[in-house]
Structure formats: structure tokens, C-alpha cells
Amino acid sequence: MYRYDEYDQRLVDERVAQFSDQTRRYLAGELSEDEFRPLRLQNGLYIQRHAPMLRIAVPYGLFSSAQLRKLAHIARHYDRGYGHFTTRQNIQFNWPALEKVPEILAQLATVQMHAIQTSGNCIRNITSDPYAGVAADELIDPRPWCEILRQWSSFHPEFAHLPRKFKFAVNGAEEDRAVIQAHDIGLDVVKNAAGEVGFRVLVGGGLGRTPIIGEEIAAFVPWQHIVTYCESILRVYNLHGRRDNKYKARIKILVKALGIEEFRRQVEAEWTFHKDGPSTLTAAEVARVAAHFVDPAYETLPATDVGYASLLAENKPFAAWVKRNVRAHKVPGYASVTVSLKKTGVPPGDITESQMDLLADLADAYSYGEVRATHQQNLVLADVRQSDLFKVWQTLRDAGLATPNIGLLTDIISCPGGDYCGLANAKSIPIANAIQERFDNLDYLYDIGEIELNISGCMNACGHHHVGHIGVLGVDKNGEEWYQVTIGGDQGNKAAIGKVIGPSFAAHEMPDVVTRLIETYLANRHEDERFVDTVRRIGIEPFKAHVYGNRQTEKKVAHA
Ligand code: HEM
Numbered sequence: 001m002y003r004y005d006e007y008d009q010r011l012v013d014e015r016v017a018q019f020s021d022q023t024r025r026y027l028a029g030e031l032s033e034d035e036f037r038p039l040r041l042q043n044g045l046y047i048q049r050h051a052p053m054l055r056i057a058v059p060y061g062l063f064s065s066a067q068l069r070k071l072a073h074i075a076r077h078y079d080r081g082y083g084h085f086t087t088r089q090n091i092q093f094n095w096p097a098l099e100k101v102p103e104i105l106a107q108l109a110t111v112q113m114h115a116i117q118t119s120g121n122c123i124r125n126i127t128s129d130p131y132a133g134v135a136a137d138e139l140i141d142p143r144p145w146c147e148i149l150r151q152w153s154s155f156h157p158e159f160a161h162l163p164r165k166f167k168f169a170v171n172g173a174e175e176d177r178a179v180i181q182a183h184d185i186g187l188d189v190v191k192n193a194a195g196e197v198g199f200r201v202l203v204g205g206g207l208g209r210t211p212i213i214g215e216e217i218a219a220f221v222p223w224q225h226i227v228t229y230c231e232s233i234l235r236v237y238n239l240h241g242r243r244d245n246k247y248k249a250r251i252k253i254l255v256k257a258l259g260i261e262e263f264r265r266q267v268e269a270e271w272t273f274h275k276d277g278p279s280t281l282t283a284a285e286v287a288r289v290a291a292h293f294v295d296p297a298y299e300t301l302p303a304t305d306v307g308y309a310s311l312l313a314e315n316k317p318f319a320a321w322v323k324r325n326v327r328a329h330k331v332p333g334y335a336s337v338t339v340s341l342k343k344t345g346v347p348p349g350d351i352t353e354s355q356m357d358l359l360a361d362l363a364d365a366y367s368y369g370e371v372r373a374t375h376q377q378n379l380v381l382a383d384v385r386q387s388d389l390f391k392v393w394q395t396l397r398d399a400g401l402a403t404p405n406i407g408l409l410t411d412i413i414s415c416p417g418g419d420y421c422g423l424a425n426a427k428s429i430p431i432a433n434a435i436q437e438r439f440d441n442l443d444y445l446y447d448i449g450e451i452e453l454n455i456s457g458c459m460n461a462c463g464h465h466h467v468g469h470i471g472v473l474g475v476d477k478n479g480e481e482w483y484q485v486t487i488g489g490d491q492g493n494k495a496a497i498g499k500v501i502g503p504s505f506a507a508h509e510m511p512d513v514v515t516r517l518i519e520t521y522l523a524n525r526h527e528d529e530r531f532v533d534t535v536r537r538i539g540i541e542p543f544k545a546h547v548y549g550n551r552q553t554e555k556k557v558a559h560a
């Protein structure tokens with residue numbers, strides 16, 4: 001993975017010193033609340049419902065065992081013993097004391113981590129495929145490109161005060177695992193007919209208040225020009241994006257208002273000024289960065305390890321975990337393990353300090369010291385030998401990290417909602433937990449098959465509810481917490497925004513609502529058809545009828 005050079009380290013160290021002084025002055029009353037706010041936000045520090053919340057960047061979700069150990073240390077000494085992985089592959093701490101934040105940032109800097117640009121109207125952490133570099137369906141490793149974009153966008157003075165936040169996602173595989181269509185700029189690293197590397201560029205996607213699927217602005221931008229091309233997009237946005245209304249400020253609104261053709265025309269016009277300019281990439285620069293992402297020293301192993309194969313045959317729970325949580329690897333004899341942070345009853349994405357330490361140890365022993373965060377709020381050990389999978393499983397299982405539910409109904413994405421977030425309309429975590437409890441039966445879960453259930457506590461959509469096969473959105477009705485349900489949303493190659501099925505529900509109804517959606521699916525599905533494909537085929541009406549039909553009857557009975 002990428003290691004800081006002296007410039008990176010100095011930038012981060014200097015920022016820690018600067019923010020320490022800013023915090024000292026704020027606490028001494030020399031800076032007002034209003035003066036301090038932009039300074040703390042530049043360092044990922046929000047003030048939330050109960051306490052400050054610190055968001056730490058994990059560039060494209062890739063981090064080391066040493067970094068994870070440091071996060072465990074922070075959870076233990078500065079927070080309440082846990083951290084929360086987000087849909088943006090970052091980690092958040094919900095309870096740091098404000099006066100300790102400079103110290104936390106200083107600790108992070110010792111392991112090449114920071115919270116810069118994790119908030120504010122700038123280019124945020126760039127997200128990518130958690131299986132980058134190891135996926136069997138990968139065409140081009142996106143990580144060097146993510147790192148090039150990270151270096152370009154970090155502290156970029158021209159893009160420090162955009163109309164609104166700006167999110168990049170990069171994918172290099174056949175299957176899009178980075179939801180590139182729901183980002184301000186989505187990049188697909190591709191090869192053209194001549195075998196040259198370039199980028200398919202999407203623009204204007206985003207969730208939140210106005211969810212929009214991104215559109216293609218360029219089918220192929222040669223790699224040398226990707227930075228200048230993105231610069232051109234950002235310049236057009238910076239000039240013409242709305243600054244008068246925060247809710248209409250994202251690039252998606254500008255692209256929609258102009259239309260993709262006109263937006264493309266403006267970007268291309270801008271591009272003529274600085275295509276081939278100083279930000280043009282050279283082969284030497286790409287090679288410098290790519291050198292950090294060479295394969296580890298994989299051993300030559302048989303495609304199937306004999307011991308592993310017999311353990312699989314003998315041990316049902318192990319086989320179930322392998323089926324759900326272990327993925328094929330590009331190198332024979334290896335596999336990628338997805339560590340489930342979705343045990344029933346635990347807030348999705350939460351991990352304790354001792355679990356972090358344990359995972360760091362596992363990463364060192366079995367996965368070249370690396371860990372990845374997924375946007376589904378799980379973690380990945382990407383390079384495990386098949387022969388080690390049984391030991392890894394046993395250790396994870398004993399720590400509550402081996403729930404065999406990846407991609408299933410209980411692998412819920414959920415924002416922190418009303419338990420932590422000051423913007424929430426409703427709680428998210430208890431809804432996630434109630435649904436997990438209702439479906440806490442592996443045989444039933446396996447029968448239901450692949451499905452994504454995503455929950456957000458308000459229309460900001462931090463829990464990606466629009467692109468969930470089932471989406472749940474917290475809404476406020478006269479001061480009470482209600483939940484609106486969408487179905488048919490999808491992420492990945494066929495990304496789609498879900499459709500609302502009707503009036504919202506009270507919290508206690510949610511497990512029943514999900515049960516009825518599932519019943520409708522099971523009654524209508526064709527063999528091997530996923531929930532979302534059934535919704536696509538038969539539409540939302542049968543689902544609606546089953547959910548609300550029962551509900552009406554209940555009401556009538558209640559009123560009788
Ligand atoms: C203190 C807690 C948080 C606050 C105040 C917050 C605030 C917001 C706001 C205001 C938006 C809408 C932005 C817009 O449309 O312009 C947003 C979007 C988003 N946030 Fe959060 N957020 C928080 C926590 C989280 C967490 C925990 C996650 C992940 C679980 C997350 C991931 C996202 C994502 C994925 C989006 C949608 C991106 C898009 O609109 O394209 N946020 N957040």
C-alpha cells in the first residue's frame with residue numbers, strides 16, 4: 001500500500017500543529033464558535049447529538065495493521081471502546097473529548113493517518129473496490145489511480161471551497177463494487193481497442209435529497225489526461241454550481257440543469273485551456289505511485305488446498321461462512337475474507353477496540369498486514385491462503401466477527417441515525433437491529449438469497465437507502481419517527497433509485513413490513529432470481545398490495 005513520503009508526512013504533521021493551536025485558542029476563548037467551526041470541519045470534527053464526532057480518512061478503504069492498532073488505541077483511550085465504519089470506507093469516533101482531538105490527530109499522524117478533507121465543501125475521501133488488486137474480475141487495478149487522485153486533490157487550493165462536498169469513486173473491475181454511478185464523479189478504469197488504459201467518466205450522480213444516477217460524460221479519457229479532465233469538470237462546477245441554495249449546490253443539480261450535452265461542451269471547452277498542461281500525467285509519475293501497489297510475495301499453491309477441502313466437507317458452519325464471506329482470489333490457493341460487522345444486535349459497522357486489535361493480528365499473520373473497509377460497512381482480509389481459512393474463521397468466530405451473512409438480509413447498511421446524528425429525523429440502528437432479530441435464522445436467510453437492505457435516518461442518505469433493494473428512510477411526522485420504504489434500488493452495474501411503495505410506517509411495524517416484502521418475493525420469484533430482479537420483473541404493485549393490504553386489515557381490526 002502507499003507509504004507517505006517526507007512531503008506527505010510534513011503536510012500532515014504541520015496540520016496537526018496548526019489545529020492544536022486553533023483548538024487551544026478556541027478553548028481559551030480567543031476564537032469564537034463561528035470562527036472555530038470551519039477550522040474543526042477542515043479536520044473532520046463535527047459536533048453531534050451527544051459529543052464531537054471525528055471522521056478519519058481511510059483512502060480508498062485500504063489500511064494497515066499498524067493503522068488499525070492505532071485506531072484500537074484511540075477507541076480505548078479517547079472514545080468508548082469502539083469505532084464505526086461508514087459507507088464511505090472511513091471510520092468515525094462518536095465520543096472524543098474536544099480538547100483531546102489534537103492529541104488524537106497527533107497519534108494518527110504517527111501511522112500516516114489524518115482527518116483532513118473528511119468534511120466540508122472539498123474533494124472528500126476517494127472510494128473504490130475493497131477487493132482492488134485481488135479480484136478475479138479486475139481489468140485494471142484502481143488503487144494507483146485513486147492514490148494519484150488523492151495526492152492531486154489533497155489541499156488543492158482551487159477546490160477547497162467548492163459549492164458543496166465532492167465525492168469520487170473509482171472502479172477497475174467488471175462488476176462495479178464502488179457504486180460509481182452514485183458519485184459526483186465516477187471513474188471506470190478501462191482499456192480501449194488498442195489496449196491503452198483510460199477512463200470512462202461519469203458525472204452528476206449522488207444520493208441525498210435529490211438522488212440522481214450519474215451520466216457518462218466521456219467514454220474514454222486517456223490516462224495521461226485524467227487529472228486535467230477532472231480539473232475541467234471541477235472548474236465548470238466551481239464557476240457555475242449554485243452557491244445560493246445549499247440543497248441545490250451539488251454538481252448533479254448543475255448537470256441536470258444544463259443537460260449532459262451542454263455540461264460536456266463546457267467541460268471540453270475548459271479542457272482545451274489546460275489539456276497537456278502541468279497536471280498531465282507522465283509514465284514516470286504513474287510508475288512512482290504504482291510501485292506502492294505491487295503484489296505481495298504470493299506463494300505458488302495448488303488451486304485447491306487438500307486440508308481445506310476436507311474441512312469444508314466436514315464442517316457445516318465453516319462451509320456456510322466460506323460460502324457467504326469468502327471470495328475467489330486472482331491467485332490460486334488464496335482467498336479474500338469479508339469480516340462481518342453485522343452481528344445481530346450490534347450497530348452495523350461498529351467494531352470494538354479488542355476486535356480491532358484481533359483483526360490487526362490476523363492481518364499480520366495471514367494477510368500481509370493489510371485490511372480494507374467496504375462501503376457496506378464490513379472489513380476485508382484480502383490475501384488469505386486457503387490453508388489458513390479455517391484458523392482465521394475460528395478466531396473471527398470467537399470474536400463475533402464471522403456471522404455468515406455477507407450479501408444477505410441481515411448484512412444491513414445503516415447510518416448512525418438518531419442515536420448519534422444531529423440531522424436525523426429518526427433512529428436507524430434500532431430498526432436495523434429489529435430486522436436482524438426477526439430474520440435471525442440462517443436457513444431462511446440463505447433461502448431468501450442475495451438482497452441489500454439500506455437504512456438512512458434522514459434524506460441525506462448516508463445509509464445509501466436509495467440504492468438498497470429495500471431502502472428505509474427515517475421521516476419526521478409531527479415530531480414522531482416514521483419510516484418510508486423504497487424497493488427496487490440497486491448499486492453496481494445496474495444502479496437504480498428505488499421506488500417508494502406508499503405511506504410510511506411506525507418503527508414497530510418495520511420487521512413486519514420487511515417480512516411481507518420478502519413473502520411477496522418468495523411467492524413470485526423465478527428460480528435463482530434475486531429480490532431486486534423480481535421487483536424489476538413484476539413491478540412494485542404486488543409488494544405494495546401485500547404490505548398495505550394486511551396493514552389496512554390490522555387497522556380496521558384495531559378500530560372495530
Ligand atoms: C455526524 C454524522 C453525519 C452527518 C452530520 C452527515 C451529514 C451528511 C449530509 C448533510 C449529507 C447530504 C449531503 C448533500 O446531499 O449535499 C450526507 C450525505 C452522505 N453521507 Fe453523511 N453525515 C454523517 C454521517 C455519515 C455516516 C456515518 C455515513 C456512513 C455510514 C455517511 C455517509 C454519507 C453518504 C454515503 C452520503 C450520500 C452521498 C451523496 O449524497 O452522494 N455520513 N451526510
Ligand code: SF4
Nearest residue numbers: 415421424457458462
Ligand atoms: S442520513 Fe441523516 S441521520 Fe443518517 S447519518 Fe446522514 S445525516 Fe445523519
